[in-house]
Amino acid sequence: MLVGVELKSHNGANPRESLDELGELAVTAGGTVIGDGVQKLEAPNPATYIGKGKADEFAKYCREQDIDTVIFDDELTPAQSRNLERIFNCKILDRTALILDIFARRARTREGKLQIELAQLQHLLPRLTRFWGHLSRQKGGIGMRGGEGESQLEVDRRKVSERIDRLERDLNQVRQQRGIQRSARQRNNWPLASIVGYTNAGKSTLLNKLTGAGVLAEDILFATLDPTTRRLRLPTNQNVLLTDTVGFIRKLPHGLVEAFKATLEEVVQADLLLHVVDVSHPLAEEQIEAVDAVLREIGAAGKSTIMVLNKVDRLKDNGSGAILKRLEERHPHSVAVSATTGEGIEALLNEIGTQLRPKREFLELKVPHEASAVIARLHKVGQVIERKYTGKTAKFKVRLPPHHHDEFARYVVKEL
Ligand SMILES: Nc1nc2c(ncn2[C@@H]2O[C@H](COP(=O)(O)OP(=O)(O)OP(=O)(O)O)[C@@H](O)[C@H]2O)c(=O)[nH]1
Ligand SMILES: [Mg+2]
16 A cells, blocks of 8 residues: 655645655565555654554555555654554555665665665664564565565664674775776776666666667666666767666655765766656656756756757657757757657767867867878877868867877867
């Protein structure tokens, strides 16, 4: 059963839509949704989140329907969880625990797994009750994982705390390793572009389209957890490192953002963000806001950003182009694309080139004709805008990545 609250003060936020998404998350985590309920309130009840009377009513429904898990659409306090568990007499989860559970299922790399387990245990620790552990041993289901996760629930708080310390130490080690790898990559001096966006917006599909990366892209929430970086060669000959990473969602648990900060460092360090939006989604605009909120939280707000208005092929199906127009007006650097059909991809490549152009130097060079290797090299690493052959030398106007400057320094006539 899914339970949400509609706050009277909070106009605009639609509890139905949020609950539908919660249902999608529950299904992604392997659950089956039997029913849901919403209560209108001035403010959440500090003891039981929803009102006590409503809780009793929902609990009765759960008993009738033989429901074994109730998921609340917000983060519950430890006290609320405990009280609700007593009233419902079954497992109580909140949105945070559910998202953590999905992440735990998806984590593949060692760092990903450590981060999730840490976030899960930190969420669980204050909520660890005998009742919870008892139930989980009997029934399994959402909110706990097999193997280590499950046995963790059976140990006492002290053991959980010890495990948290251990995980923090291990994570530090793994991150040092990643730091070394990253600095090796940066020695290439290629600009870094990060693909960000709401979960299921088509980020992985776009990376695949642009680079042939072969990343898993699926119609499920949080298909991608671990970042993948590929080289993208623009038509201007410029190389860009393109990273696809975890998707964002409304009410993304703060603990999870914390846990993923290291992974999201690619985003923080990026020279350019590609913000992918599923324009065929009815809540596209709310999703943009949710993504911007997470970007602010990780300190990546205000970066130069291209809005990639994706899945335009679907708009034609249902004839709702108004949203596209609205978004294009609001975001000056936006490109309408379809990552599946390839429509608009060329325009996107051009826009990436334009956005990264300030990173390149615009130079005038004079190269003797006989230095054909130098001329060939110039065409390979730079974007030749103009060439003139006069007398013994060839004159070029070229956009060049700064790290190639030394190589051609002796031919530079002036900076343009
Ligand atoms: N029709 C259409 N479908 C698309 C397009 N781009 C992506 N999709 C589909 O949307 C679904 C999600 O795509 P992904 O690339 O996995 O999305 P993602 O943003 O990486 O999602 P997460 O990793 O789960 O956060 C897949 O079923 C894709 O085939 C598009 O341009 N048009
Ligand atoms: Mg993905």
